[in-house]
Amino acid sequence: MAFVVVDNCVRCKHTDCVEVCPVDCFYEGPNFLAINPDECIDCGLCEPECPVNAIYEENEVPADQKQYIALNAELAAKWPNITKKKDALPDAEKWDGVPNKLQYLEK
Template sequence: MTFVVTDNCVRCKYTDCVEVCPVDCFYEGPNFLVIHPDECIDCALCEPECPAEAIFAEDELPDDQQEYMEINRELADIWPNITEKKDALPDHEEWDGVKGKLQYLER
């Protein structure tokens, strides 16, 4: 099983989760993070660290967030690995909690 980064990370990109990951399975895009499903060891350390509550266990992924499973897999293969915490995006507070942000995901 793996953990999945979902919609609320888009345009926020908090990186608190990256800092606690023991296997460095996070990958960074312009305005979103993803978890590589083949590298995640299901330790669950990242989930409570996400200020946006955008990380879910695969088996607890909400129905309206299912497409993010494939998005995480696809983008983790092409984006660079991130292993250290960085500042969130400048306008993260305006975007945290906004629903339906997939259209804003920059690949």
């Protein structure tokens, strides 16, 4: 089982998780991060590092966010790899906890 980045990452994009990933399986889009499920080794190091609780083990993704499982695979295949921590988006704090942000995800 891979880990999955879900809704609360949209428009926040904290990258604390990236630094602890031993296999560099994170990919960066304009306002979201994705995990490549074929590269993730299910170590779980990223999950507690996310300050907005936007990373779940695949079998624990909330029912209303299951679409993010396929979306992570799709986006990781076309976005560039990210291996170093960067600043979160400028208005990340404002977007933390806002529900149903899929409409704002920039591909």
